[in-house]
Amino acid sequence: MAQHTTPQPSNPAQHRSHDTGSAWAAGGTVFAAVLLLVDGVLGVIKGIAGIAEDDVYTRLGNYTFKLDVTAWGWIHLLLGIVLIIVGAGLFKGADWARVMGVALAGISVILNFMWLPYTPIWAIVSIAIGLFVIWALCTGSLRQDSRTA
Template structure:
């Protein structure tokens, strides 16, 4: 990887993909661990006026597992600074953000925290792309 001076970027701009990639890896691993825990447990039980109803979220857990793995790999790719890695990371982060928001009723605290971190990583990657002229 070239030095920040050779590419015409400041050290803060050079660190953005590193921080964003680390954030994406962390949230990807959080999704993977959450999905694994959901797969190992039974269905959720919903209490309503008519009684108790089991809600099976196994399909959502498998989706979280796949998206979380893809997000962690995309975060690692964003750290490398290769051309197009930031776009792939942004796409995976938007997908993960969408899937997380769909699980909001089942895990609201985790979803809000992970969504905020994903949004921060997306912002960092977009600012880095703008600062470097769209390369990377």
């Protein structure tokens, strides 16, 4: 004879924290997309400033990663355009955009670290944006995977 068990009430706190985690992950991904767009626009502005006028940024003495400011301008301009495209891809929910967002945010952090002596505050802001984007995109991905498991 089969035993009949009564269904146990679910733990509402467990569902609430899981839903909250998913909401945070989704919100973090949207915020990461916005930050990628902002960082992209900042990169375009930095790039244009570096290309247009070589005297916009301070001249450095002996710096290990010293490049011509115009070369740095082109680097920032191109990276900024790609960041804008990836940010737009995140808004559309493209899977490639999440992977590219993490990779490009990492590249942006490294380049802005190398750019630090030219514009310290601007570079630090861009580094912070890049680090948050990496965290948000990686965390959002993990939480979405655990939701389906």
